[in-house]
Amino acid sequence: MRTALVYHEDMTAAQLLWEDPECEIERPERLTAALERLRQWGLEQRCLQLAAREASEAELGLVHSPEYVSLLRGTQTLSTRELQALSGQYDAVYFHPSTFHCARLAVGAALQLVDAVLTGAVHNGLALVRPPGHHSQRAAANGFCVFNNVAIAAKYAKQRHGLHSVLYFSWHRYEHGHFWPYLRESDADAVGQGQGRGFTVNLPWNQVGMGNADYVAAFLHVLLPVAFEFDPELVLISAGFDSAIGDPEGQMRATPECFSHLTQLLQVLAGGRVCAVLEGGYHLESLSQSVCMVVKALLGDPALPLSGPMEPHHSALESIQSVRAAQTPHWTSLRQQGSTPILNPSTYSLERRASPVSPGGPKFKAAEAQASAALSSLLDQLHLNPTLPVRTAVALTALDAALVLPADVLRQEGSAPQEETRAWARLHEALAQDKALTALGKVLHLLNGILDGQVGAPGMGQGWP
Structure with a gap:
């Protein structure tokens, strides 16, 4: 079987133990709904199913500080009141006695997938995990995220499998810096530092409602030219579905089939060695369908036609043009096309x-x-x-x-x-x-x-x- 599905039911154990409207959307049903839909569509059965392992503390230490790992280890014995007090020290995070175990499984699932793909056991795959990871920092939980699953996977691929440099691409709701987490370094002109300049590519969305045309245009005008020039050995997808239609966090309008098209485009890179790791996505219906569309693409199934108007928003085109202008000094493919072709x-x-x-x-x-x-x-x-x-x-x-x-x-x-x-x-x-x-x-x-x-x-x- 060419596609792996990495999962462990223990990752549904962590849940919110007190009332917190901000955090309640990150719940176990995110995994169970996605898994149930995969089974209904006959997709789980077509994948090589791997039970996630716990990442070792040494593996967590590839990205996170020893003090932070120790702090998380200690949450296993805290009372509910103590967990709530500790959670309050971070932004949009909750801890549970099972959090450390679940988070280690999430990291371990990503690492297992990297191993399976890079050893040739499978061609590609999806790690169905929670808690998500992309907001977590070296010594802090943040935005529902505990350990940075994909960042650890990238470091692990370099250390364990001898891969080389890393190119990071992110699109995200930004609204000119007025949307959480309000980071100046999330804007288009934040391109990395020192020898890493040009290897961080930020595409900020400055209004909500971005749809299929906007995401496809971003791929065609930014990601794919740069990615082909970079010529990666492995593609790691932080597969967050906050951008899917109906999601209360992202408030975007990408339909589930759009993620199938995007996945297929990414499969042209790195000889098809693609590892998708679940991140956000909080509308259960939209999340579960989008996960299925990604798995269908990984399995090689044809994508459904894209729905809706295929005319990108003017705001999206402005964002695309801004990131191209910021990245032009670093990428030949963008220089040859010119820095302002979109508008x-x-x-x-x-x-x-x-x-x-x-x-x-x-x-x-x-x-x-x-x-x-x-x-x-x-x-x-x-x-x-x-x-x-x-x-x-x-x-x-x-x-x-x-x-x-x-x-x-x-x-x-x-x-x-x-x-x-x-x-x-x-x-x-x-x-x-x-x-x-x-x-x-x-x-x-x-x-x-x-x-x-x-x-x-x-x-x-x-x-x-």
């Missing part, structure tokens, strides 16, 4: 270039002529709405939309002029033909793989950093 398509050059695509690795040596012919054929079949400037500016108009959407989803009332569509095709061909743009060459290869059936396709923060 101003006229800054693109449509000039053809003669240099061929030369992506690395044997899987990416498909003939450029064949890929271009396939693209031209597909683009000629697309019928798109005539275009407001913002819609035209988003590469979902043609090539990029074709990466994730079947042609029947793109077919809408009205049609864009053939010459405009061909202009965008020439643009992307020109970009892909630049030797410096290995990243975009691989995206081109991905589309070619979809067209000839080699890559699965449909007909293809708050979370997902």
Whole structure:
């Protein structure tokens, strides 16, 4: 079996023992509802099921201080009153006598998944865990999170399996710094420090209501170009579903099938070695369906068509443009495209270039002529709405939309002029033909793989950093 599902029923033991409206949404039913839906859809049975192990204290120490680990160990013997008093010292956190055990299982599940993927026992997988981890700090619990499961997994992959550098990407509700946890370092211009500059990529959402088009646009214009250029050995997904429709924390509108598309796009990286680790998500119906969509994608099932309008919000485009501008000094793929292409398509050059695509690795040596012919054929079949400037500016108009959407989803009332569509095709061909743009060459290869059936396709923060 190529997909692992790592879980342990003991992770449902920790629960809130006093009244706290802020914390009550992080409850055991988050796991049980997701697991029940996986069983109803016949997905659990198709996975290699692994029982999570407890992480050792040495493994916890890869990220957390010895004093903090010792403090958490001590919660096992505290009274309810003592637990409540200790919880009050942190922001949006509660402790239970089982918290230390549950949190060690959550970390251990992530580490087991990394081991299974990097040793080749499975191709990919999901660790279904709680408590979540992405807000926790070296010496502090924070935002429902106790130990930083994915950060420990990344450090473990480097130490145990010899992996190298780490690229961190996060999208999150930010609202110009007015949304919790109000961190200045969550803005787009926070790109890392010292030798790590450019390896932290923050995409802040400055309004609620972001939907499928916004998340897909973020992938196509920021994450994928940078990720292909970075060329990771392993992909770790902090699979938070606060961004899913109906979630009370995120207040975003990504539908469950969107996470299937995003997962499929990530599977093109690192030879498909993808480890998803559950983080947030507090609307049980939306959470459970979204988890199933991720697992379906990991199993290789085709994704359902995306629903809703595929026109990104203007605020989303501004955020995407801000992060691209901040990251341009650090990434060739963004420099070659220019730092302000999203809201101003006229800054693109449509000039053809003669240099061929030369992506690395044997899987990416498909003939450029064949890929271009396939693209031209597909683009000629697309019928798109005539275009407001913002819609035209988003590469979902043609090539990029074709990466994730079947042609029947793109077919809408009205049609864009053939010459405009061909202009965008020439643009992307020109970009892909630049030797410096290995990243975009691989995206081109991905589309070619979809067209000839080699890559699965449909007909293809708050979370997902």
